[in-house]
Amino acid sequence: MRSSVYFYPTLKETPQEAHVASHRLMLRAGMIAQVTSGIYTWLPLGLRVLKKVENIIREEQDRAGSLEVLMPTIQPAELWEKSGRYHDYGKEMLRIQDRHEREMLYGPTAEEVITDIFARFIKSYRDLPKRLYNIQWKFRDEIRPRFGIMRGREFLMKDNYSFDLTPEGARASYQAMLEAYVKTFARMDVTAIPVRAATGPIGGDLSHEFQILAETGESEIFYDPAYETLDVNSVTLDRLQSLYAASDELHDPENCPVPLETLKTARGIEVGHVFYFGTKYSIPLGAYVMGPDGKQVPVEMGSYGIGVSRVVAALIEAHHDKAGIKWPESVAPFKMGLLNLNVKNSACVACCDDFYHKLLQADVEVLYDDRDLGSGAKFADMDLIGLPWQVIVGPRSAEAGMCELKNRRTGERIELSLEDALNRIKQ
C-alpha cells in the first residue's frame, strides 16, 4: 500500500480527551475516530489490526473444536424475559422499540439467543458436546465510557457457548477454552493471567478473568511474582493455573499460598472472561436433550468472552514507547514500512519502487511512504504507527544499492544491501 493513496490521518498533537497511552496513540496514529461518547469509527489502519486480532482468536476457537455462527446485534425482549434477565440487566442494556412498538434490545451478550438456537435444533446427547461462538458487535450502555476503545459502549466481542451433557463434560469444555485463550494471547505476544473471579450478572459457580498487566488497567489483581518471568511462547495452562492469582474481590490474604512479602499487586486489563454456569439458561430456555437413559436433561453450559476491540487497546498498552506503538508482528497492520526519503530523486524513487514491487510479489504486507514530505515527518509517522520493520532508503543509499533496516521493537538498525534486506524480510 502506498501512503500517498492510503488513509491514516496522523496527528502531531495529542487530542485533549485522550489520557491513556492506547487511546492517545490510536487517535494519533489515525486508527480510530470518535463518533460520540464510547462509539468509534475504525479507520483503515485500525481496522487492519482489529481484523488480525479477530482472526487469531477465530483460528484458536476453531482449533479448539468450536463452530462459528453469526448472531444478530438486535434481539427481541421476549427471549430475555424467558431467562429472567430482561428486568435484572438494568440500564446497561440499550432498549429500543421497532415500528410496531415491539420491545427490542441491542445485545450486550448472547446467552439467550444461542440457547434458544440450541433448544430448537439439538435434541440428543449424541450431538454433544457442542461449542458455538460468534464474533459480533455488542452494546453496553456504560455509565461512563472511557479510555477510548478500552471501555467503549459498542465493542467487538468473541463469545463462545459450550453445551455438555454433564458437569464433568462442561468442566472439560471450560479447560479447553482456557487452553485456547492461553494460545491466543501468546500469539499476540502478551501474557494474560487467568484470575479467579466473581461471576457477576452472568451467574454460575466458576469463573476466570484473563488479565493483561498494565498500569492503566481498571482492576486490581494479586498474583504470584512468577507470572512476570513466564515465557509467553512456551507457557502452558497447567503452569498458569498452578500459580496464585485473584481479583481484589476474591483475594483472601488469610489463605493465600504466596507469602505476603512476595505477593505482587498490579493493575490488569480484563480482556477475557469465562464462566461455567450449569443450567442457569438451559432450564428457562428449554435447552434439554434426551440422555442415554431416555430421560430429558437440561444441558450444562458455559460462556467464554474475549473483548476483541479491547484487546487492540490492551496490546498498545503493553507495547509502546514515547514515539508510538510497537506492534507485535502477528497483529501489525503491515509487516513493514518502506521509507523513500526523497521522492524528487529519480534514482531513489526507482530503487524504492522496485523494492516495493518485490515485496508485493513476496506477499510481504508493506506500507510504502512515497509522500512528498520531509524525512523527519516520515520517520515520526512510521514510529508512531509502529510497524515492526522499517526499510529506509535515501538518495545516498539508493546510489549504492543499500538501505537501512530498522527494528521498531528493539530500535536496532543495520545497513545492508536491498537484496539482503529483502531476504531477511521474507523470513
Next chain:
RNA sequence: CGGGGUGUAGCGCAGCCUGGUAGCGCGCCUGGUUUGGGUCCAGGAUGUCGGGGGUUCAAAUCCUCUCACCCCGACCA
C-alpha cells in the same frame, strides 16, 4: 446518577474577569526551497465563538435555559 471541568478554524490553545471590527501555533491550499529525525520563505483559504432565550446602542465576553464532550466515584469484554 452524584461531584468537578471544557465547548472559539481540521487539531492544540489565547481572548471572557473589565462588552466595542475574532486571534496564535500546527495542519490545509498555491509558488519556491529543503531532503537521514516533524526544513525554510512568501502568499492564501477556513469560524452559525456548541444551541435557544434575555440584558444592552453593541455580546465570544454579562444573565438564563439547554445540549454535547471530558475528568473523579459505584458497574463491565
